Amino acid sequence: xxxxxxxxxxxxxxxxxxxxxxxxxxxxxxxxxxxxxxxxxxxxxxxxxxxxxxxxxxxxxxxxxxxxxxxxxxxxxxxxxxxxxxxxxxxxxxxxxxxxxxxxxxxxxxxxxxxxxxxxxxxxxxxxxxxxxxxxxxxxxxxxxxxxxxxxxxxxxxxxxxxxxxxxxxxxxxxxxxxxxxxxxxxxxxxxxxxxxxxxxxxxxxxxxxxxxxxxxxxxxxxxxxxxxxxxxxxxxxxxxxxxxxxxxxxxxxxxxxxxxxxxxxxxxxxxxxxxxxxxxxxxxxxxxxxxxxxxxxxxxxxxxxxxxxxxxxxxxxxxxxxxxxxxxxxxxxxxxxxxxxxxxxxxxxxxxxxxxxxxxxxxxxxxxxxxxxxxxxxxxxxxxxxxxxxxxxxxxxxxxxxxxxxxxxxxxxxxxxxxxxxxxxxxxxxxxxxxxxxxxxxxxxxxxxxxxxxx
Amino acid sequence: xxxxxxxxxxxxxxxxxxxxxxxxxxxxxxxxxxxxxxxxxxxxxxxxxxxxxxxxxxxxxxxxxxxxxxxxxxxxxxxxxxxxxxxxxxxxxxxxxxxxxxxxxxxxxxxxxxxxxxxxxxxxxxxxxxxxxxxxxxxxxxxxxxxxxxxxxxxxxxxxxxxxxxxxxxxxxxxxxxxxxxxxxxxxxxxxxxxxxxxxxxxxxxxxxxxxxxxxxxxxxxxxxxxxxxxxxxxxxxxxxxxxxxxxxxxxxxxxxx
Numbered sequence: 001x002x003x004x005x006x007x008x009x010x011x012x013x014x015x016x017x018x019x020x021x022x023x024x025x026x027x028x029x030x031x032x033x034x035x036x037x038x039x040x041x042x043x044x045x046x047x048x049x050x051x052x053x054x055x056x057x058x059x060x061x062x063x064x065x066x067x068x069x070x071x072x073x074x075x076x077x078x079x080x081x082x083x084x085x086x087x088x089x090x091x092x093x094x095x096x097x098x099x100x101x102x103x104x105x106x107x108x109x110x111x112x113x114x115x116x117x118x119x120x121x122x123x124x125x126x127x128x129x130x131x132x133x134x135x136x137x138x139x140x141x142x143x144x145x146x147x148x149x150x151x152x153x154x155x156x157x158x159x160x161x162x163x164x165x166x167x168x169x170x171x172x173x174x175x176x177x178x179x180x181x182x183x184x185x186x187x188x189x190x191x192x193x194x195x196x197x198x199x200x201x202x203x204x205x206x207x208x209x210x211x212x213x214x215x216x217x218x219x220x221x222x223x224x225x226x227x228x229x230x231x232x233x234x235x236x237x238x239x240x241x242x243x244x245x246x247x248x249x250x251x252x253x254x255x256x257x258x259x260x261x262x263x264x265x266x267x268x269x270x271x272x273x274x275x276x277x278x279x280x281x282x283x284x285x286x287x288x289x290x291x292x293x294x295x296x297x298x299x300x301x302x303x304x305x306x307x308x309x310x311x312x313x314x315x316x317x318x319x320x321x322x323x324x325x326x327x328x329x330x331x332x333x334x335x336x337x338x339x340x341x342x343x344x345x346x347x348x349x350x351x352x353x354x355x356x357x358x359x360x361x362x363x364x365x366x367x368x369x370x371x372x373x374x375x376x377x378x379x380x381x382x383x384x385x386x387x388x389x390x391x392x393x394x395x396x397x398x399x400x401x402x403x404x405x406x407x408x409x410x411x412x413x414x415x416x417x418x419x420x421x422x423x424x425x426x427x428x429x430x431x432x433x434x435x436x437x438x439x440x441x442x443x444x445x446x447x448x449x450x451x452x453x454x455x456x
Numbered sequence: 457x458x459x460x461x462x463x464x465x466x467x468x469x470x471x472x473x474x475x476x477x478x479x480x481x482x483x484x485x486x487x488x489x490x491x492x493x494x495x496x497x498x499x500x501x502x503x504x505x506x507x508x509x510x511x512x513x514x515x516x517x518x519x520x521x522x523x524x525x526x527x528x529x530x531x532x533x534x535x536x537x538x539x540x541x542x543x544x545x546x547x548x549x550x551x552x553x554x555x556x557x558x559x560x561x562x563x564x565x566x567x568x569x570x571x572x573x574x575x576x577x578x579x580x581x582x583x584x585x586x587x588x589x590x591x592x593x594x595x596x597x598x599x600x601x602x603x604x605x606x607x608x609x610x611x612x613x614x615x616x617x618x619x620x621x622x623x624x625x626x627x628x629x630x631x632x633x634x635x636x637x638x639x640x641x642x643x644x645x646x647x648x649x650x651x652x653x654x655x656x657x658x659x660x661x662x663x664x665x666x667x668x669x670x671x672x673x674x675x676x677x678x679x680x681x682x683x684x685x686x687x688x689x690x691x692x693x694x695x696x697x698x699x700x701x702x703x704x705x706x707x708x709x710x711x712x713x714x
Contacts, residue, residue: 400546401509402546403546403548405508405509405530405546406542406545406546406548407548407556407560408529408530408531408534409506409507409530409531409533409534409539409540409542410531410534410539410556410557410560410563410616410620411531411534411561411563411564411567412531412559412560412563413531413563414529414531416559416563417531420556420559421548421551423550423551424549424550424551424599425550427550428549428550454559
């Protein structure tokens with residue numbers, strides 16, 4: 001049966017919405033328009049994910065398919081400048097001369113929060129500014145790389161993003177360049193306009209090309225200015241041979257925000273790549289990270305932390321594809337769930353036939369703080385090579401009563417004792433963050449989210 | 457008024473009574489030793505006083521400083537001045553020792569309506585206590601008890617006691633598993649903190665610790681009852697003659713009653 005036959009409410013609206021993109025697509029180069037059109041066609045075949053998809057078994061996609069959407073209007077849907085500046089400012093890790101972009105409901109806003117575009121040697125900008133007739137070698141590389149880390153024909157949400165993204169951004173780090181400051185991308189969603197039944201959709205798109213022997217740190221932060229947003233994001237990372245790329249993503253949107261995101265990463269020979277994904281907010285959040293180790297001696301680290309309360313659903317899907325010998329990967333995901341919140345962790349590790357001497361370690365731990373909280377966790381190892389070291393471990397538990405009593409016996413209230421232990425559980429991941437300002441900001445934010453007086 | 461007044465305390469765990477009527481009076485300035493074989497109820501008594509929730513008090517009363525101790529939550533007991541040095545101090549990965557102690561001290565200060573201690577005053581206090589106890593400063597920045605040796609854990613308990621300055625310190629088998637050097641170090645710490653305002657209850661299996669922490673009173677616990685009390689010489693007699701004579705005496709008493 002064709003997927004089109006079971007078109008959901010959402011799928012119907014996307015086709016109509018695509019017509020509206022003509023207004024901004026008209027200003028885009030033809031190569032990009034063709035990409036959007038091809039993606040829409042892929043989306044019409046694939047549709048949104050359904051419960052029948054193995055990859056969505058634990059995460060009912062109905063909250064996405066049963067919502068209807070609208071696109072943002074650049075004037076009516078923009079928060080006022082002062083509100084926006086404050087929201088953004090709070091999230092920047094560099095308070096002297098921060099570099100990066102603010103993207104509000106899919107569009108770049110210049111000058112917000114003092115953020116300036118990264119300086120040379122980094123070359124960055126709007127993908128749509130790369131003209132069809134450009135002979136610029138960077139433009140050529142961007143065009144070639146865009147879409148290379150996602151599979152349009154298998155992934156409806158990647159197709160949806162590709163059809164709709166407006167101000168996609170590329171970050172190009174030339175060979176041997178070292179960009180010391182983190183490049184900060186702050187994505188703000190939500191509109192001050194009267195809320196109708198439709199969620200405000202935005203499709204952030206980011207392409208990072210780090211050439212051989214270069215070094216860069218990229219920080220993506222997702223926040224809400226107002227409720228009622230749907231974010232469908234795609235990030236692609238091409239990390240060249242011997243490059244060192246650290247990627248951070250903080251999702252801290254409103255409790256009703258829908259957020260689905262995919263990141264595809266390619267590592268070359270000797271590449272050292274790390275991803276840290278911290279989910280503190282959002283109502284329905286799914287983060288997919290797929291890393292392919294395409295050269296020998298590459299090192300890949302995927303860390304994650306998620307904190308859920310209320311009836312939020314936080315899903316992390318990761319795939320590490322060991323396609324070359326002598327590589328290592330380390331993965332640590334931790335979740336803290338309370339109330340009726342739900343967590344999902346799915347961690348795949350593929351070790352291909354010739355990826356001998358692979359060293360892969362995966363750990364995921366969840367702390368359930370209430371009887372109604374729930375986590376579904378699924379490590380998935382597929383190992384074809386025969387000389388490898390692969391370990392995985394999953395634990396799900398509650399706070400240790402002996403530890404709670406020990407703290408209380410020193411005078412600390414039960415609420416504070418529980419919060420302190422929860423904070424310590426999260427600290428294991430937070431401590432691995434290398435950007436000091438981000439580490440302390442997250443520390444503070446996590447303490448804010450915990451009940452009681454810890455950290456004061 | 458006694459600092460601690462335990463009257464006919466019956467308590468147990470999981471529906472099984474372990475303490476069958478304990479009565480004990482402890483005044484400020486005194487050091488009491490509670491001795492007994494494994495399973496006699498020593499640790500149960502220590503845990504009941506500290507408020508461990510798994511233990512259930514079925515009858516009897518415990519007054520501390522004029523308050524009904526059994527009515528208070530563990531943290532309230534701590535704030536009132538009860539300190540339990542754990543037999544098995546718990547490891548708390550990810551919580552820094554200094555942070556933990558400051559949080560505990562501030563919680564106690566808040567309970568008494570005092571302002572939080574400043575970071576500078578706190579560090580001064582902590583360094584003073586480390587010096588008195590001859591403990592290395594490196595301990596401060598480590599996670600609470602994580603990876604500590606047995607001796608380090610017990611010394612960390614005494615260090616916490618020194619900073620929190622309780623009215624009543626209960627040392628639950630603080631000597632168990634320690635070599636003689638570690639026992640001396642722990643005992644020196646306890647002795648350095650002796651004061652006319654503070655009482656100490658030393659729960660132990662062996663007399664050896666009492667060579668270093670000399671008690672004013674020794675009580676022998678057997679099958680959940682204090683069967684005899686005396687001065688420090690009682691501990692020496694137990695060391696040389698064992699507990700068998702007491703068990704026989706107790707059996708004879710029980711036999712006479714029947």
